[in-house]
Amino acid sequence: MDVQTMLRTAVILLAVTALGGLLMAGMRFSGRPHPPTLITMVHGLLAASGLTLVLYVAFTAGLPGSGWIGLVLLLAAVLGGLVLNLRYHWERLELPIPLILGHAAAAAIGLVVLALAVWTKAG
Template sequence: MDTQTMLRTAIVLLAVTAVGGLLMAGMRFSGRPHPPSFLAMVHGLLAASGLTLILYAGLTSGLPGGAWGGLVLLLLAVLGGLVLNLRYHWERRELPIGLMLGHAGLAVVGFVVLAISGWNVGGA
């Protein structure tokens, strides 16, 4: 599989991950203290799958500079997601909205940077 295909596949995986994130955020903003565990797990697994594919592509074939930048932002978002999961969700505590918004903001910016770079690889 070439770099372009790997990046585009990862971008699609991350887009599906974002839909799950929006669903969970909607639940939190509607008054639920945290989403169902299965939804949080699927969100994390899809994100990890996409990021693993990006890392594999980058380490085996190389990535454009913008894709590396997007990956760094997404990895920072992962740290926020880990805190949300392990410190709050796992302990059945109310998810802090500020941390959720920071996690989402980093993820969105990282995703956009990655998507722009990934779709421009190979000129197609």
């Protein structure tokens, strides 16, 4: 698989991950303290899959343009997701909305920056 295909696959995986994140955020904003575990696990698995592809390309072939900025933002989102999962969801505590919003903002901006870098490089 060539570099562009891997990066585009990663962006698509991360976009599907974002849809799951929107679903979970909607659940939390509607009053549920936390989403079902199955959804959180699939969300994390998809995010890890996409991020693994990006990291592989980054360290073997390099990222185009501002792709590194997108990667750093996505890694920040990973940290927020780990805190949400391990500190709050795992302990069955109510997920804090400010942390959800920070996690979502870092992930969304990182995804957009990465997608622009990937799709504008090859046209």
